[in-house]
Amino acid sequence: MSANDEIEDSAAPLIEHLAELRTRLIRSAIAFIIGMVLCFTVATPIFNFLTGPLCQELSQRGQDCDLIFISPQEGFFVAIKVSLLGGLFLAFPMIAYQMWRFVAPGLYRQEKGAMLPFLVASPFMFVLGASFAFYVVTPLAYDFFLGFQQFGQTGEAVLPDQAAPLSVVFQGSAQEYLNLTMKFIVSFGLCFQLPVLLTLMGKAGLVTSHGLGAVRKYAVVAILLLAALVTPPDVITQVILFVVVYGLYEISIFLVRRVEKKRTEELRAEGVLGEDEELYDFDDDEDLADDEPEDDTKRP
Numbered sequence: 001m002s003a004n005d006e007i008e009d010s011a012a013p014l015i016e017h018l019a020e021l022r023t024r025l026i027r028s029a030i031a032f033i034i035g036m037v038l039c040f041t042v043a044t045p046i047f048n049f050l051t052g053p054l055c056q057e058l059s060q061r062g063q064d065c066d067l068i069f070i071s072p073q074e075g076f077f078v079a080i081k082v083s084l085l086g087g088l089f090l091a092f093p094m095i096a097y098q099m100w101r102f103v104a105p106g107l108y109r110q111e112k113g114a115m116l117p118f119l120v121a122s123p124f125m126f127v128l129g130a131s132f133a134f135y136v137v138t139p140l141a142y143d144f145f146l147g148f149q150q151f152g153q154t155g156e157a158v159l160p161d162q163a164a165p166l167s168v169v170f171q172g173s174a175q176e177y178l179n180l181t182m183k184f185i186v187s188f189g190l191c192f193q194l195p196v197l198l199t200l201m202g203k204a205g206l207v208t209s210h211g212l213g214a215v216r217k218y219a220v221v222a223i224l225l226l227a228a229l230v231t232p233p234d235v236i237t238q239v240i241l242f243v244v245v246y247g248l249y250e251i252s253i254f255l256v257r258r259v260e261k262k263r264t265e266e267l268r269a270e271g272v273l274g275e276d277e278e279l280y281d282f283d284d285d286e287d288l289a290d291d292e293p294e295d296d297t298k299r300p
Helices: 003-041 043-050 052-060 074-106 109-146 174-191 194-203 209-214 216-230 235-269
Strands: none
Touching (some): 003 043, 003 074, 109 174, 174 235
16 A cells, blocks of 8 residues: 555545534534524514513613614614524524534443533523523613612702703613623623533543642632623622632532542442542642641751
């Protein structure tokens, strides 16, 4: 066999994988487009549903829930953005299925069984995070923002040397409201993927519970920066996001520790590890100074 034949034989599997990937991507794109078209036909009811938190807060203040278009094309772009978000939700099961069909042939049966729970948990956690953002965080955020309105007192006599009471009330842009609401939904939905991601990495051996516990103080700083970046300048929303994400981080450490203990028990059952041997260090204290050898010069 010539060298050219060997090159062609080695390239054939890569070409087949690329062709398979192209097929899966095309099917995912078709599913997304179909979902987007379907949502575009009902974009107005979807948008009215998304305005629920704002309308509730305005009604409590005795105000009408009226949003405006500040440009002629804004209504069209609002419908497009609603369609993009709705199309992604509708097409996500098909997209996840196509990803699974592409990856599954390269996995062993045991690995397939380990991956399936994460494929189920990922969309569930995203929906849970999006629901938490829509029903809990968004009303609190708009209650905070609308508290800065200023209502002038009408019906009072104004002297010539006095200025008329100033009224600064909310007349929101539909597109700006949708952008902020979608930002809340997507941000919290992605943040709720943290336990799934870290547990999967722990199962693959990329992270350990001890390592996650050791960098806990750095994780706190990273989560604070994340809360400041993905939320508006609202202290209440930032605190809520920080508490939720940090809680998910601690849950991730617990889940990774369970994965490690289960793997250790399996290795002991197979005879790879002895009864007194440990595969992982389950002490997640941040202070690692105890692990360092003592300096003999400090002893009396």
